[in-house]
Amino acid sequence: MEEVKRLEEKEKKLDDIRRESENKKCPVQRLLYYIDEFISGPMCSKCFPCSLGTAEARIRLRRISKHTETDIKDIEVLERIGAMMIEGSFCKKGKDTGKFIIDLINSSKEEFQNHIYGICSSTECIALIEYIIDPELCTMCGKCLEVCKEKAILGEKKKPFQTGYLPFEIRKKRCTRCGECIKVCPEGAIKINILKPEFA
Ligand code: SF4
Numbered sequence: 001m002e003e004v005k006r007l008e009e010k011e012k013k014l015d016d017i018r019r020e021s022e023n024k025k026c027p028v029q030r031l032l033y034y035i036d037e038f039i040s041g042p043m044c045s046k047c048f049p050c051s052l053g054t055a056e057a058r059i060r061l062r063r064i065s066k067h068t069e070t071d072i073k074d075i076e077v078l079e080r081i082g083a084m085m086i087e088g089s090f091c092k093k094g095k096d097t098g099k100f101i102i103d104l105i106n107s108s109k110e111e112f113q114n115h116i117y118g119i120c121s122s123t124e125c126i127a128l129i130e131y132i133i134d135p136e137l138c139t140m141c142g143k144c145l146e147v148c149k150e151k152a153i154l155g156e157k158k159k160p161f162q163t164g165y166l167p168f169e170i171r172k173k174r175c176t177r178c179g180e181c182i183k184v185c186p187e188g189a190i191k192i193n194i195l196k197p198e199f200a
């Protein structure tokens with residue numbers, strides 16, 4: 001009994017999950033965060049609409065965020081899942097989660113649809129963006145090189161009174177889009193490019 005009580009106390013509340021999800025600017029990432037946290041915390045698998053619904057929602061959201069084999073039906077399915085959870089969930093947690101799904105999609109419909117075309121305007125879906133260095137702005141100071149744990153940046157730090165240096169470059173295949181390099185670049189030379197695969 002004590003153990004159950006302790007687990008209940010440790011369990012995250014929906015309000016906390018909702019508040020934390022607001023750290024994400026992208027509505028797809030916000031919903032994915034909410035669903036991930038709900039599945040690993042308050043969701044108890046006692047009823048189908050909620051347990052199956054959230055599992056399916058997670059699959060669809062991952063597809064949308066990565067722009068892999070996704071289409072407009074994924075958004076329609078998410079809406080159906082939300083409605084089904086409001087209708088058929090046994091407890092308030094499931095119903096509130098269904099409502100969260102529906103409300104978020106309704107308030108950010110255009111952004112959800114843009115993801116179907118491969119565009120994340122908040123630049124938080126890392127499969128839909130790339131980091132690039134503007135050669136006009138790069139002064140070859142080497143600060144980005146020091147923070148990139150992935151060794152994704154190519155370049156040699158410029159020494160005073162020496163010439164022949166080339167602007168730095170980011171190796172796209174190695175870059176994990178962690179954003180650490182942007183924080184340290186004193187010239188604002190590192191930019192985030194939205195890939196827009198459908199229009200490329
Ligand atoms: S709706 Fe409630 S009872 Fe049903 S699985 Fe979700 S958390 Fe459990």
Ligand code: SF4
Nearest residue numbers: 148175176178179181
């Ligand atoms: S975003 Fe991260 S991984 Fe990519 S180049 Fe910058 S520091 Fe390296």
Ligand code: SF4
Nearest residue numbers: 138139141142144185
């Ligand atoms: S931190 Fe900025 S200016 Fe310095 S080398 Fe990297 S991209 Fe160039």
